[in-house]
Amino acid sequence: xxxxxxxxxxxxxxxxxxxxxxxxxxxxxxxxxxxxxxxxxxxxxxxxxxxxxxxxxxxxxxxxxxxxxxxxxxxxxxxxxxxxxxxxxxxxxxxxxxxxxxxxxxxxxxxxxxxxx
Amino acid sequence: xxxxxxxxxxxxxxxxxxxxxxxxxxxxxxxxxxxxxxxxxxxxxxxxxxxxxxxxxxxxxxxxxxxxxxxxxxxxxxxxxxxxxxxxxxxxxxxxxxxxxxxxxxxxxxxxxxxxx
DNA sequence: TGCATATTTGGTCGTTTTACCATACGTGAA
DNA sequence: TTCACGTATGGTAAAACGACCAAATATGCA
Numbered sequence: 001x002x003x004x005x006x007x008x009x010x011x012x013x014x015x016x017x018x019x020x021x022x023x024x025x026x027x028x029x030x031x032x033x034x035x036x037x038x039x040x041x042x043x044x045x046x047x048x049x050x051x052x053x054x055x056x057x058x059x060x061x062x063x064x065x066x067x068x069x070x071x072x073x074x075x076x077x078x079x080x081x082x083x084x085x086x087x088x089x090x091x092x093x094x095x096x097x098x099x100x101x102x103x104x105x106x107x108x109x110x111x112x113x114x115x116x117x
Numbered sequence: 118x119x120x121x122x123x124x125x126x127x128x129x130x131x132x133x134x135x136x137x138x139x140x141x142x143x144x145x146x147x148x149x150x151x152x153x154x155x156x157x158x159x160x161x162x163x164x165x166x167x168x169x170x171x172x173x174x175x176x177x178x179x180x181x182x183x184x185x186x187x188x189x190x191x192x193x194x195x196x197x198x199x200x201x202x203x204x205x206x207x208x209x210x211x212x213x214x215x216x217x218x219x220x221x222x223x224x225x226x227x228x229x230x231x232x233x234x
Numbered sequence: 235t236g237c238a239t240a241t242t243t244g245g246t247c248g249t250t251t252t253a254c255c256a257t258a259c260g261t262g263a264a
Numbered sequence: 265t266t267c268a269c270g271t272a273t274g275g276t277a278a279a280a281c282g283a284c285c286a287a288a289t290a291t292g293c294a
Contacts, residue, residue, distance in 0.1 A: 093181060
């Protein structure tokens, strides 16, 4: 892996990392419905404003969101909305994992039934 | 946000977080070409085997990869291959960010030219 | 059985992340 | 200008992360 490839993979990982926190992912999903100011985003999160502000700045520095100050408010919006097209596949991973667990449980069930004979 | 929604968003964020590390993202991309054993994956990474193994276990516990032991080797593969369909959009974010930087630079250039008058 | 290979696990340690609090900054209204 | 509101920044402490080394485990072969 040369330096350019390495830099690219680091940049991409950084974006995924920015979305890899519940609060930040939630905020990104909220922004799918259009821009929102910090106060609106904070409304449903149980955390300090400073915490929320820092999360938003992480999303911003990752390039996930864009900022627009208008009057006293600061509005955030998704910079590249396709970022959330990913979610159905992420949910598929969750389902596949849940399915594995079910199968594992069933397997254990069968094993213990056999052992009980 | 109720408990169920919270759990869902945490689970999704956890998957993104798992992919949010250069080494893990790189390994996931390698697996797009089909299953590989640890040694093969390690070949192009400059890190201890134990480090690589731990990264793989994070991917596994996140449900991104599946494991299959065959003989002395342990083979890893993507559990839900669509996970990498996301990359083009991630790259679009990078491009958009790069574009902003260019525009910012151009803007600064213009400003300094004006100021030089 | 004993050994080499392939991978994982446990321990340690420096770094990063995250949350909170206090405080600063910027803006519009009075 | 002063105040209140909305948001950002700095500091700090606890927790999580990531890398390495050493040691453990599992497998196939001599």
